[in-house]
Amino acid sequence: MHRDNDRARMFSRRAVLLGGGQAALLATLVGRMYYLQVIEADRYATLAEENRISLRLLPPPRGRVLDRHGRVLAENRENYRVLVVAEQTRDPNATLDGLATIIPISDHERQRVLREISRKRSFVPITVKENLSWEDMARIEVNAPDLPGVVIDEGQTRFYPYGPDLAHLLGYVAAVSEAEQTGDALLQLPGFRVGKAGLEKVYDLTLRGSGGTSQVEVNAVGRVIQEVERKEGQPGADVPLTVDLELQRFAAGRLASPIGDDPLPPSGATVVLDIHSGAVMAMASSPSFDPNAFNQGLSNEDWRALISNPRAPLADKAIAGQYAPGSTFKMAVALAALEKGIVNSESEVWCGGHTRLGNARFHCWKRGGHGHVNLHEAIKQSCDVYFYDLARRTGIDRIGAMALRLGLGRQLDIDLPGERGGLIPTREWKLATAGTPWQIGETLIAGIGQGFLLATPLQLAVMTARLANGGIAVRPHLARGGPLQSGPNQMPRPEPESLGLVPAHLRMIRDAMTAVVNHRRGTAYQARIKDEGLRMAGKTGTVQVRRITKAEREAGVRKNEDLPWKDRDHALFVAFAPVEAPRYAASVVIEHGGSGSRTAAPIARDILRETLIRDPARGAPVAGSLANGGEDDRG
Amino acid sequence: MSRDLAHKGRFSLGEKILHINWFLVLLLSLPAAVGVGMLFSAANGDMQPWALRHAMRFAVGLGVMFMVAMVDIRLWMRYAYVFFAAALLMLAAVEIIGFVGMGAQRWINLGFISLQPSEIMKIALVLALARYFHSISMEDIGRPTILIPPLVMVAMPALLVLRQPDLGTALMLIATSGVVFFMAGVRAWVFLGTATAALASLPVAWEVLHDYQRDRVLTFLDPSRDPLGAGYHITQSKIALGAGGLTGKGFMQGSQSHLNFLPEKQTDFIFTMLAEEFGMLGGVALIGLYTLILAFGFAIAVRSRNQFGRLAAIGITSTFFLYVFINIAMVMGLIPVVGVPLPLISYGGTAMLTLMFGFGLIMSVYIHRDAVIGPRGSSSEL
Structure with a gap:
């Protein structure tokens, strides 16, 4: 029994030790709880909330x-x-x-x-x-x-x-x-x-x-x-938008129809503007692409095809294609000369097929020449010699200033990305870029819209609109009522100002443009609109893409159709209609399309005619295009 | 002296019922009731599927406890080895007919009930060791050779459990056995030596560990190592605890638990849920409750007049302690994640039965506290 007593005593002693050890361990647990639940509580509460709440957009x-x-x-x-x-x-x-x-x-x-x-x-x-x-x-x-x-x-x-x-x-x-x-x-x-x-x-x-x-x-x-x-x-x-869907579809389709022996959709652009508001009625660039393909994820193949196409389907040529305006620029030269008083409606120039400046010869497009021409005839028949003379006497400074007033040479800030500004050269510009002073010969070339000059189809349409609306500086826009409130341009569209052009001068220009299309000897007579009341006025432009060498000229100028596509001339046409009370202006540019009168003018005619037929103001009591303003966005 | 001495611990059934420690019964009922409440919350306010069955299991457990308590402690001592051998056989059988549950072979299906032999072994080993050391005198216990049989008794089940593989239970068996060795009077230097040897063999043990076990140890050391994998449990558990704060989010208001961020909230991580909903105060109260139960176990052990009773009571009490400590330390990120339930609260049948069986033995020790038993089990020696 006493042996068991010894064991009992030892057991009790060790029980105290064991109990103490266990108590200490339990105390550790309590300490850990204090650390987690009191000291670190805030941190973990945040983590729990982050666990629990998820913010979804x-x-x-x-x-x-x-x-x-x-x-x-x-x-x-x-x-x-x-x-x-x-x-x-x-x-x-x-x-x-x-x-x-x-x-x-x-x-x-x-x-x-x-x-x-x-x-x-x-x-x-x-x-x-x-x-x-x-x-x-x-x-x-x-x-x-x-x-x-x-x-x-x-x-x-x-x-x-x-x-x-x-x-x-x-x-x-x-x-x-x-x-x-x-x-x-x-x-x-x-x-x-x-x-x-x-x-x-x-x-x-x-x-x-x-x-x-x-x-x-x-x-x-x-x-x-x-x-x-x-x-x-x-x-x-x-x-x-100000765009009319049906007109837009017509314009895009007409622009993309193949021309002549070329089976592909031509490369070009067209713009139709309301001349009083600058509203874009239709604007198309050819060839085009299907934007839906971009949403569905374009295959690599399709993408390569798009970017390697020489006719650049992705480029919006209406605002980003820059072309020498050619003869469509002659109205600007004429206005500058008229404003300076260098010419009047009677002044004549004799065109013998070319003019001389020093040793250089400047050719008219018509080999035999036009004979005696005044301003009206010079525009109607697009005489180059007349405008060589006019440009030389007016000077590049005045021509350039007039071009800028008409909307060329600068971005027009249409509500589209990627608009280009074209180019109206000045003496300073020439010196800065080429390092050589301006040559008088370059003024002559500028007189027929070639040389350094560049303009976009949109600028050509705006220029035409400003000529047709009596010299009001309208600006093109696509969104109805001008750029929207939350758009990038917060400025409300200002009321377009007058360019201060003399109405009589503008009338002369418009009459001449009317003759271009409607006079038998006008360059675009073949492309006239025959419907009474829908007649249009316009100006052709044909722009050389390559230099014609002296040898070639002597061997006889080759026909455009015989040249490879990329060497053919650009075809341009600007127009407004109806001639009695102008309301719409249009421009058409067809790259390498041959001649402005034969290629671009018919396209412009069809599109403008369609525009006039769809004109919501038509059918209102005759008095004029402004009688019915319901569909107009000028308000 | 008293009537107890005269009877030498031999009572009639009626007397035994009178001698049941009813306060301990009350103490055990409290965590069980907490368990019912927490399982009700874990099911988002439903007695199904856990709370009701937990209550029923506790009722069954109480019945088992009373029955075990009624059996004379001498009888338990006499059959201790048989019991141990049976448990060992079942453990071995798991290797053959056991099926895989929870990723490890731990269950044996007897047709009507799934048994976890490793749980039964926790009790059987304590009884077997208690019987062995009961017969060893204070003088003999200093002899190293005396320690060989009990060491074999520990090693056999520990190795079997380790094979399953269940590192947690193996360590628990070893720790409990250590407590019995210590309380039986094994010399202090033996423990020091063993501890040194264990430390020295750590690198070897590392090699033997299964991948998932190493993973748990590594993740324990650095929970951010794999925040969505093995570390997820610990991290989410700590977040839940921290979010509970001092007073908790309120009953059924734990966002971590109810939105399923907390894994196995009805079993191993139920303490986390309790601490999220009732805060540190609730957690400390529960630990206090457990401490009281442990104190009763210690008191009963010290009060017993026979070595078998003392060792059995202290061994089982320590098993209970290990459950509590390992579970709570695990959910708080103090030790690696091991599958040990929170006694009386976690949902799970075998653990509940094992524990109540154990408390039945403690109760038996209490009822027969004055029985005096000879080295070989005779009760006549004076």
Whole structure:
């Protein structure tokens, strides 16, 4: 018994030790709790909240683009995407196999999907294919029980119902690039699109709207349990244009019709303006492209084809194509001379086919010459010798100043990206770029719109509009009512000012332009509009692309049609109509189109005629084009 | 002296019921009730699927405890080795017929109930060691050779459990055995030597560990190593604890638990849930409750007049302590994640039965505290 007493005593002693040890360990637990739950509580409370609440952006629907009658030019379409959620399928490969029996899945796409699955957390949906048709979507939906992990998502994509007809005007949208990230969280949304070209780019902020937010409570796998708070965003605003959809489609189609022996759509541009407001009625560049292809992801092949095409489908030649204006520039030279009083309607010049300056000969397009010509005849028959003489006497400074007043040589700030300014050369410019002083011969060449001169089709149309509207400095614009409030240009459109041109001078020019088209000996008589009341006035322009050497000239100038396409002359035509009460101005430029009278003038005629037929002011009581202002955007 | 001495611990059934420590029964019922409440919360305010079954299991557990308590302590001592051998056989059987549950072979299916032999072994080993050391005198215990049989008794189940593989249970078996060795009077230098040897063999042990076990150890040392993988449990558990703060978010208000950021909230991580909803105050209160139960266990052990009772009571109490400490230390990121439930609160049948069986033995020790037992089990020696 006493032996057991010894053991009991030792047991008690050691029990105290053991109990103390255990108490100490439990105290450690309490200390740890104090550290976690009191000292570090704030940090962990924040972490728990971050775990719990997830902020989700609600992308706003993009605004539409409308024509002047409210017809939709750019809209959003339902787009079905098929996604796969890895955690919901045992074997992603088998799921993809099943999916591949319904929709085509390339090896490349399969590799990408499997790669993304391995990189991302298993509950994150991975896009397999976008832009599915409703039929595909329905077939996948029906087979859903055999396709574990497959999810169908409904999104919106941009759609341009008229594709190539408005491609250069509307531009297109595409995924946000790194450089475009402004800190707006919307831009970081996967799949969010911004305007990359055209009106989509200029009015991107207006069309975009602002994103809403949804605070949702999520569980550990990111599944939404409930919405805690929702702030609705602002949907993008619609942008109404001055463009008439039907006219635009007509113009684009007419411009793109093949000419002569050339089977391809010609390379060129056309612009139709309301001469009183500067509103663009139609504006097209050829060849065009389908902007919808950019939304659906362009294949490499298609992209290479687009950028390697020598006729540059992606370039908007109406605003970014720069051409020597050729004879269409003669009105500017004439106005400058008239303003200085160098000539009057009676002054004549004798054209013998060429003129001399020192040792150099400057040729008229007509080998035999025009004989005695006054200003009216010189414009009507586009006599070069007359304008060599006029330019020499007026001087490059005055000609350049007049060109600038008429809208050439500077950007017109139309609401499109990528507009070019053309070029009106000055003495300073020549010295600065070439390092040599201005030569008088260069003034002569400028007199017939060649040499250094460059103008865009838009500038030519604006020049014509300013001649036709009595010298009012209208500016071209596409958005109805001028640049929109939230657009990049916050300035309201100012009332166009007068250029201070003498009405009598303008009348002379307009009469001469009327004769160009409507007089039997006018250069564009073949392209006249015969309908009474719809007659147009215009001016042809044919611009040499290559120098004609002396040897060639002596051997007899070769016909344009015999030259390779890229060596043929550019064909230009500017016009306004109707002649009695001008309302619309148009310009047509066809690269390497041959002659202005034969190629460009008929196109301009057809487009202007269509414009006049569609003129909402027509049919109103005769008195004039201003009687019915309902559809006019000048207000 | 008293009536107890006269009877030498032999009571009628009625007397035994009278001698049950009812206060200890109350103490055990409190955490079980907390468990029901927490499981109700874990199911988002539903008695299904856990809370009701937990309550029923505790009721069954109480019945088991009473039955075990009624059995004479001498009888337990007599059959200690048999019990141990049976547990060892079952453990070996797991290797053959056990099925894989929770990624490890730990269960044996008897048709009507799934048994976890390793849990039963925790009790059986304590009883076997208690019986062995009961018969060893204070003088003999200093002889190294005396320690060989009990070491074999520990090594056999520990190795089997390790093979399953269940590192946590193996360590618990070894730790509990260590406590029994210590309390039996094994010399202090033996422990020092063993500790030194254990430290020295750590590199070897590292090589033997399974990948997932190494992973757990590494993640324990640096939870940010894999925040979405193995470290996820610890990180989310710490976030939940910290978010609970001093007073907690309120019953059923724990966002971490209810949004499923917390893994296995109804089993191993139930303490985290409790501490998120009731804060540090709730957690400390629970630890206080456990401490009281432990104190009762110690008191009963010290009060017993036979070495078998003392060692069995202290061994089982220490097992209980290890459950509590390992579980809470784990969820707070103090030790690596090991699958040990929080006693009386975590959902799980075998652990509940094992624990109540153990408390039944402690109760038996309490009821038969004055029984005097000879070295070979005779009760007549004076």
